[in-house]
Amino acid sequence: MTFRSLTLTTVTAAFLALSAAATAPAADAETLKLGFAKCAHCLPMALTPELAKGVEIEAINFNSGNDVLTALVSKSIDMAQVTYLHYITALDKGFDVVAVSGQVNGGSEIVVGKGIALKADDWDGLKKLIAERKEKGEPLRVAASRGNAQDIHMRGALQKHGINVNKDVQFINIPNPSDHAAALQRGEVDVICTVEPFASQIRQTGVGTHFALPYDQAAGNLTNLIVTRSDVIKDHPKAVEATVGSVVALVDKLKSDQTVWVDVINKYTGMDKAVATEALKNASPDYAIHKDSTLAIATMMRELKYISNDVTAAAEKNLDYTFLEAVTKKPKSELGF
C-alpha cells in the first residue's frame, strides 16, 4: 500500500467513524428546538437538554419572549417558553399555539422610589397619596412594561384595591425592564411594577423599596408557560412528551436546589449571585397550567383592549394536559385544570 492510498484510507475511515458518531443520537431520539427568553425565571430552561430523556433538546436563548413567540409561530423552533400573556395574545391573532406545561411563576414586585414613604402593603397609604397627588394636579407616576406579566399583575392588584390605573395615576410605559432602575433612581417615576432580577437589584442598591407582591388578583402569580404548535404535537408526540418530562424534572430540581438556578443566571447574565439568590425568593417553580387564572388573564387583557377578541374558549381548548398527565401520572384536576 502506498503512502497516498494509506492516507486516503485513514482519512476516509476517520470521516466515516465521525459521521457515524455524530448521527448516532439522532437515530435514537428526535430533536426539538426549544426557545426561551432572557429573564431570571426563564434561564433555567437552558438546563432542559441535560435533563431530557428520549429527546434531543436544542435550547435556544432569545432576548425577549416576543422573539421566542415569533420564532415559534413562524416554525423556526418547535416549543417555546413564553408568558401566559403571550399565549393569550397569540390566540387572539389566530396563531396555532397549544400550552403543554407550566414552568415558573411569580417574579413580579411593586417597588416605590426613595422619596415615597410607604410601608409594605400599606394600600390605604398608597390610595391616600394618590388622592393627594391628584388634588395637587401632579398625579402619581406608576410605571411598568406594558403587556408583560408584571403590567397585568399590577393593574389587577391596583384595581382590586380600588385604584384605576387609567384614571387615578399617570401610567408610564417603560418597555425594557432593565431601564426600570434608572428611571426610579432619577425620580422620573414614583412606583414601578418590575420583574426579577431587576426588583432585587433595585432593593439591594437602595434605589427603591419593596411595596407589595401583586398576586392578590384574578391572574394570581402566573408568569411562564411552555407552548408548542398542533403540528409539532401531531408529528412528534413522543418528543413533546419527553420535553415536557424534562421541564417537569427541571421544576422538581429547582424546587429542591436553587444553586443550579443561581449558577445559570450568573452564567447567562453575569449578574451577581447575591442578587440572583434574592431574586429567586420571589419565584415559584410550577409545572401546572392554571386554567382559571389563564382565563382571567384573557378577560383582563380584553378589558384593557390589549387583545381585540374574546379568546377564553380557545384559551381553554388549547390547554393540553395530556403530556403533563403522562409524565406526572397525575390527573389534570391536580395539574391546574
Next chain:
Amino acid sequence: MTALSKSWERAVVPLFILAAWEVFSRSGFLPAALLPAPSVVLHTWGDWIFGFDETSQGNTGRWFADALSSATRVAAGYGIAVVSGVLLGIAIGWWRWVERTVEPTIQMLRPVPPVSWIPLAIIWFGIANKPAIFLVFLGAFFPILMNTIHGVKTADRNLIRAASMMGATEQQLLRHVVFPAALPSIFAGLRIGIGAAWMLTVTAEMVAVKSGLGYVLWDSYYFLRYDLVLAAMASIGLLGYATDALIKVLMSAALHWQHGSTLQSREG
C-alpha cells in the same frame, strides 16, 4: 423620455414587490397574521391615519400625532447633530491641533452602536424625549462629522492659496472658500445622517416615550400586531424618503455652481 414613463420606471420594482408579497401572504404558506398582506397593512395604516374602524385599536386616528412626535425628535436630534457635526468637522479638518486632540476620542466613540448608549442616556437624561433626542443625535452626528472633515481636508489647495494671496483672513478663508468647497461632502453627510436619524427612531422611542412611530412599532410587536409593525416601518421609510428629498432640494439650491457640471445635474 417623458415624465410619465420615468414615473412608471420608478414604480415597477415597488409594485412587483407588493404584488409578490400579496400573493405570498394569501397563499397560506405562513399564517396570515404573521405576514399580513399589503392590503391588510394598508387597511390598518388607513385606520391609524383616519380612524375609520378601530382596526388599529388604541392607535386609531393617531398617526399624525405619532408622526409629529417622531419628526420632532428627529428634527431636534438631527438639528443638534448638524450644528455640532459641521462645526467640529470644520475645526478638525482645518486645525491640526484640534485633529490631534479630538479625533482619537471621536474615532473611538464612532463604532459604538447607539443602542448601547441607552443605559447612560437614561442615567444622564432620564426618560421620555431627552434620551430619545440624544440617541437620534448620536446616529446622525458621526456621518455628518466624518463627511465634513473629508470635505474640508479635500478642499482645493489652489483656491486657498489664491484667496490667501488676495489677503483673506483665516475667518474669511473658512467662510468663503473652505466651507463652500466642503459643501458637497457636507451634504453627503447630511443625507446619510437623516437616514440614520430616522433609523434610530425605533431605538430612541423604546425609552419610555408615549407616542411616535417607533413607539407604536415596538408596542405593536408586544401584541403581535405585525400589520401595525409593517405600517410603522412603511411610515418611517416614507418620512425618511421625504426628508431626504427635502435635503436634496436644499443641496441643489446651495450647490448651484455645480449645475451642468456633474453627473447628478445631467440626470435631473
